[in-house]
Amino acid sequence: MAVTLDARLYVLINGLPHTAYWDDQISLLSDLGKGIGWVSASCWLALRDGTRGRRAGLAASSAMFAAVGLVQGPLKTYLPRQRPFVHRLAYVVGVEPIDASFPSGHTAGSFAAATALAGFYPRQRPILLGLAAAVGLSRVYLGHHFVSDVLVGAGLGAGLGALAGGLLGARVRQPADLGAAAEGGAADGDRTGAVGGPAAAVPDRGGLLVEPEQDQV
Secondary structure (H helix, E strand, O other), rough: HHHHHHHHHHHHHHOOOOOOHHHHHHHHHHHHHHHHHHHHHHHHHHOOOOHHHHHHHHHHHHHHHHHHHHHHHHHHHHOOOOHHHHOOOOEEEEOOOOOOOOHHHHHHHHHHHHHHHHHHHHHHHHHHHHHHHHHHHHHHHHHOOHHHHHHHHHHEEEEEHHHHHHHHHOOOHHHHHHHHHHHHHHHHHHHHHHHHOOOOOOOOOOOEEOOOOOOOO
């Protein structure tokens, strides 16, 4: 039953209309998701966003290479599933891969990088995970993987990405987040003062931001 459902989902996605334009665009997306796209993004963040960017880029790259290495090494060696086009279920775009199908290395690497980056940039989480999901769907559309290959690759990659992000401090509040929180607190204090209420004291390393006035002698 599981194999039949997997095959039906595969045929549904792979059977979407194919044109030369969309085949080229989706092939490009798939190729970028293989690694070069995420590595380029990591390098850009490392140059642009200081310490947070360097930590995020290192976490994303490390998680991605770990995911791809795990998939292309022991997993595909010990789980030698045939590609869908072997059974003529596929409309194949591009060169037919010769290695095993399970799980999807492109998807694992993409979700690893996206999840690691999302730990440092939570506001961009939907975009990052959406891009990783698009890479996974592209592998089915191109005829290279079953849907289950993609789902398992996504889960594996997400786990490694979360681990790498946690090890490199993704859960620690970043300077940009602290700055936004301080601005929000200042705005709240202004509103409180406007209505005559007491202004909130903002601690600075255990002390008050404003020292209390001393009585004049």
